Amino acid sequence: xxxxxxxxxxxxxxxxxxxxxxxxxxxxxxxxxxxxxxxxxxxxxxxxxxxxxxxxxxxxxxxxxxxxxxxxxxxxxxxxxxxxxxxxxxxxxxxxxxxxxxxxxxxxxxxxxxxxxxxxxxxxxxxxxxxxxxxxxxxxxxxxxxxxxxxxxxxxxxxxxxxxxxxxxxxxxxxxxxxxxxxxxxxxxxxxxxxxxxxxxxxxxxxx
Numbered sequence: 001x002x003x004x005x006x007x008x009x010x011x012x013x014x015x016x017x018x019x020x021x022x023x024x025x026x027x028x029x030x031x032x033x034x035x036x037x038x039x040x041x042x043x044x045x046x047x048x049x050x051x052x053x054x055x056x057x058x059x060x061x062x063x064x065x066x067x068x069x070x071x072x073x074x075x076x077x078x079x080x081x082x083x084x085x086x087x088x089x090x091x092x093x094x095x096x097x098x099x100x101x102x103x104x105x106x107x108x109x110x111x112x113x114x115x116x117x118x119x120x121x122x123x124x125x126x127x128x129x130x131x132x133x134x135x136x137x138x139x140x141x142x143x144x145x146x147x148x149x150x151x152x153x154x155x156x157x158x159x160x161x162x163x164x165x166x167x168x169x170x171x172x173x174x175x176x177x178x179x180x181x182x183x184x185x186x187x188x189x190x191x192x193x194x195x196x197x198x199x200x201x202x203x204x205x206x207x208x
Contacts, residue, residue, distance in 0.1 A: 018059040021078040023069065028084035031056055036088070045092055046167060049085060049157045050174035056081040057129060079127040083118070085177050086133065086168070090116060093163035097156060102147020104139070112140050114194070119184050125194060133168075136186075137161050137194040157194035195202035196200055 014034075022029075035055070036048035060077045063069035069077070092112065104112040120134035121127045137160070143153045151159075161182070170178040185191050186203040195203070 008098075008174055009066045015058055015062075018055075019066075019068070021032075022063075023073050023080070028056060028081040031081075032084055032088050035183045041078075042096075044167055046170070046172055049089060049175050049177050050172060053081065053085055053177045054175065054181075056165060061129065062113060075126045075128070077107065079122060082127050082178060084134075086116065086118070089167040089177065090114065090160075090164055092167055093160055096163050097159045098147075098148070101146040101149050101151050101159070102155055104143060104145045104153045106143040106153075112143055112196075114139050114157060132181050134181045134184050136184055137164075138183070138200055139194055139196050142196050142198070143203070152197065154192060154194070158192065161193035179195035 018027075018031075031051070032052045035052035036045065039045045039048040051073070057078070060069070060074060060081070063077075064071075064074045106112050115138045117136045117138070118133065119136065121131050122133045122135075137157065138155060139157045141153070144150050145153070145156050165180050165182075168200075169171055169180045170176060182193065183189055185193070186207070187199060
């Protein structure tokens with residue numbers, strides 16, 4: 001209710017319209033796209049992510065409390081909102097790190113890609129309103145980036161994890177998107193922020 005009271009007229013109108021619609025696949029991404037339209041700098045992107053999450057959760061909660069949505073719909077919608085928000089934040093973080101250090105590549109010069117795995121309630125599609133998101137970050141191969149400030153892929157993806165986490169978890173005037181927990185990654189909190197596939201395979205064979 002506090003968020004609705006602070007929202008502008010267009011956000012209130014969007015809230016009322018969305019509240020009457022059952023959850024549909026792709027609706028979370030549409031909401032994010034609308035909220036991030038024209039957001040070019042870091043502050044605007046962070047604000048857009050948070051406002052989309054606030055509006056999305058307000059709609060989901062209103063439908064649940066009003067008896068308009070089943071428990072299955074509520075959990076699916078909450079999980080889809082988180083998934084879309086994480087995808088958007090990862091893309092933003094990827095572009096930022098790529099702008100500083102170039103594209104990460106393997107020994108053959110092929111681009112190396114990140115893979116984020118959602119664990120816990122997010123992985124099971126059962127996220128609730130107060131859940132943090134349990135994540136692990138992997139990338140496809142060792143190597144180095146091709147920018148003027150070339151760095152090893154291990155460093156590149158550590159920078160990606162840092163930027164990604166900041167976009168989601170930093171507290172601003174609009175709150176945060178999601179708290180992020182990386183503790184389930186290989187070797188837990190003492191392990192690297194990200195690990196390439198071959199090293200992860202060795203880890204799980206030896207320790208998993």
